[in-house]
Amino acid sequence: MNYTCQFTNQFGSKMEKMKSLHCNLEEGILTITFTGDPKSSTITEQSLSELHATIQEVYDNEDIRGVxxxxxxxxxxxxxxxxxELLKLNELNARKFAENGQDVLAFIENCPKPIMAAINGHTLGAGVELALACHFRVATENATLAFPETSFGIIPAFGGTQRLTKLLGKAKALEYLxxxxxxxxxxxxxxxxxxxVVSYKEEMLKKAKQYLTAIVNNKDITGILVACVNAAENPDENxxxxxxxxxxxxxxxxxIKEKLIKIVDKTVLLETK
Structure with a gap:
């Protein structure tokens, strides 16, 4: 089922103009694929803008239950x-570029619907940062993750230093950075x-869809759990x-009470056997 056919005409027209992403909605799971030559798959201001618009649709569209x-x-x-993109930057606009990327990835991290990165091979710099912002990650056997930025004198800019430290701890994060x-x-x-970790991309996508389907069947609480877990890492939030x-x-x-009563009834039934 084509993603653009599912949405409003306004959003559909936006999707037709998108050059960086291909989107497909099937059984409530939206698959977002970065398009273009796989050998030169990079993140640009345009792809960040298109990704933000697409994730906004994820927030708003009830037909989308997972990504x-x-x-x-x-x-x-x-x-x-x-x-x-980096060659355009100076000290002033570099800060704005970094903050824009951080905002887009935070939008993903805080999404009330589960988002999974299906890592199909080499993943560098901002690509790792994107994957780390997703709620879950699966990978193919040939996948590698690395931050090569320091070899040419810059550091990650889209939250990579923060999320990697939270996941690995200070010493390991510094080691890989x-x-x-x-x-x-x-x-x-x-x-x-x-x-x-699975052998091939097709198998990985199948695994990812199975994983998300199991989660979205309990969709009433996924957004609540995301908010609670994110709050654990936010010093400004109780x-x-x-x-x-x-x-x-x-x-x-x-x-909710009907569900609880059914659980009680099942428990009583088991105890009487």
Whole structure:
């Protein structure tokens, strides 16, 4: 089912003008693929803008229940920020460029619907940062993750230093950032950077859809859980209060007591056997 046919005419026309992304909605799961030559798959201001618009539609469109983000082809997820984009930067506009990228990835991280990165090969710099902003990650066996920026005198700009530190701890994060070490798929799994490693892209996408389908079947609480877990890492937010508020909001649904009664009935039935 074509993604553009599902949405409003206004958004559909925007999608037709998009050059960086191809989107397909099937059984509630939206697959976003970075288009173009897989050998030169990079992140640009245009692709960031298009990604933001697409994720906004994810927030707004009830037909979308989960998202997979992947790269074109079998070998490359993303090679990071386009060098041509970096050549335009100076100290002033570089800060704005970084903040824009951080905003887009935070938009992904805070999305109330589950978003999975399906890492189909080499993933560098901002491509790793994008994957880390997703709620879950799966990878193919040939996938590698690395931050090569320091070799040409810059650092990650889209939140990579922050998210990698939260996931790996200070010492490991500095090791992979400073020494420019590549993380192969199996090692990434050992580090809990990815959940699953599979042989081929087709198998990976199948696994990702199965994973998300299991999650979206419980869609009433996915957004609440995202908010609670993110609050645990936000020093300006009382995570315990966010959790209490989220728990209370679970009881807004009309059928919650019916579900609880069914559980009690099943328990009683098991005890009588």
């Amino acid at each position: 997979i983000i992947t790269g074109a082809g079998e070998q490359i997820f993303s090679l990071g920020v386009d060098i041509a 400073m020494i420019k070490k590549s993380i192969r798929a199996e090692h990434a799994k050992q580090l809990d950077l990815v959940s699953e 995570g315990f209060q966010t959790e209490a508020n989220g728990f209370a909001s679970c009881f807004k649904t009309a059928d």
